[in-house]
Amino acid sequence: MPPQDAFEKARQLFLDGLQAFQAQRYAAAEQLFQSSLALLPGRVSTLINLAATQVKLGRPQDALAAAEQVLAIEPGHADAWFHKATALSQLGHHQAALAGYEEVLKIGTLPAAEPWCRHGQTLQALDQPERALASYDRALAADPKLAQAWSNRGGILREMHRHEEAAEAFRQALAHGADAELHRYYLASVSPQPLPPTAPAQYVETLFDDYADDFDAHLVDVLGYRAHSTLVGHLAGLNRGPYKSALDMGCGTGLCAPLLKPMTRRLAGVDLSSLMLEKARALHLYDELAHADIVAHLRQTDARHDLVVSADVFIYVGDLDPVFAALEAVMEPGGLFCFSAECASSERPDFELLPSLRYAHSERYLRALAERRGFDWLRLVRAPIREDQRSSIPGLYVYLQRR
Structure with a gap:
């Protein structure tokens, strides 16, 4: 195939992969990105999206390999560090994941809210709730509407028996689109509310x-x-x-x-x-x-x-x-x-x-x-x-x- 034709074919496969990813058809997206890379090996944008897709598919080892390829080309690529850290977290390598999220934050080219939220989740996995709470506060300072950070913050405060603060965090999570059934259950555990008859099945x-x-x-x-x-x-x-x-x-x-x-x-x-x-x-x-x-x-x-x-x-x-x-x-x-x-x-x-x-x-x-x-x-x-x-x-x- 002539180089120009190969480039155009790879480009179209990449664009089709983005569409599949946005439609949450992750298996199809992965195939399209891999086909694009077969025509244009080492293309950073394709590798980044491949890593993101493999994280979604729950294949952290593959995602890690794709992210590492990018970092070998561009050591300061924030998205690559983010996907690497997420893959490491999925693999249970929480200390290494924490270092990865800190690298993302140090680079500073991505919006800070999501990396700080993941930083907090990783600290929770390392049984460091006080530090995690500070990370969620940083995430919410960057984006006060980040429902996951409010929810995680509320969970820590509940475990610390700071029930009024936990209740407010769960209310904020609800206001910003968190799962309503689950967060009403959380809220009822720390404040006077109508009691749900059972725990949400998905939670259990x-x-x-x-x-x-x-x-x-x-x-x-x-x-x-x-x-x-x-x-x-x-x-x-x-x-x-x-x-x-x-x-x-x-x-x-x-x-x-x-x-x-x-x-x-x-x-x-x-x-x-x-x-x-x-x-x-x-x-x-x-x-x-x-x-x-x-x-x-x-x-x-x-x-x-x-x-x-x-x-x-x-x-x-x-x-x-x-x-x-x-x-x-x-x-x-x-x-x-x-x-x-x-x-x-x-x-x-x-x-x-x-x-x-x-x-x-x-x-x-x-x-x-x-x-x-x-x-x-x-x-x-x-x-x-x-x-x-x-x-x-x-x-x-x-x-x-x-x-």
Whole structure:
């Protein structure tokens, strides 16, 4: 192909790649940029956009290689440093990512708000919340409408128990276009607001997908989590088994499975997090696993169970009536339903949303709900669920029988 024709073809492929990127068709954009580079190797503008695309595709190693090619040609290219830092962050190399964002800020040719926001996120990943807060303040000084910076700022202030400041940050995030359902949930945890009935499904799914690899070790070894063993231990003390079919509702990685399996002929599990379910599946203890919201699963399944167990799930569900109502169709008469819940601060509310972003329930509410939905109250055990900042979190372990 003559050089001029090759240039024009590469240029058109590049422009088509930009269009695909803007339309969020990232796989197509990557192919177009790579085809352009095959005709015009080493072209900086194409490499930069290729790196940005590969970051969007969640392929940080490839993005890093593209950014490094640019930096070999132009060592002070701010966009290349930005994409390099973002790729390093995706790879978990947070200290190197931090240095990359600082290089972007030092070069100073890009608008400062986004690099400062990423700088703050990286500091949070390095467990440096005070410094992260200062970075978000710098981001907002550059762009007061940056919703992500307001949201992240609010999250840090919430964890610092600076609730009024956190509430204002979440209000600002909402005002500037942040996810409304999620930020109303955040706001309700730190200020008097109408309580959402449950945590947003996307929040729960993302939280546990991100947490899946370290979940068991962190929860059990670091936080002293024992809801699963306490719940199933007292269940065994009722001497009601063996069961025909048990449902582990919100099974997570399957912490309950080794304890439940000896009690039942068949063990099923359901959870909202696909990555948690992969861990549960690897145990080879469940006969069936479903990736679904628990209420949706209960409403759709044809299975019938004489045991339903839910350990540390209702911290993400405030209004439990839909759960209890859906159980009516799947539980055998005489079957047992047992679950844990965090204790509300008093018996006045049915449930409350704590600054920890967890729901807590009153015993009064749970007793009334059980009675209304056709369950007999067998036993209540009060015992800790886990540790939080070296303090025990009080829990309610409830054992009900379907009428």
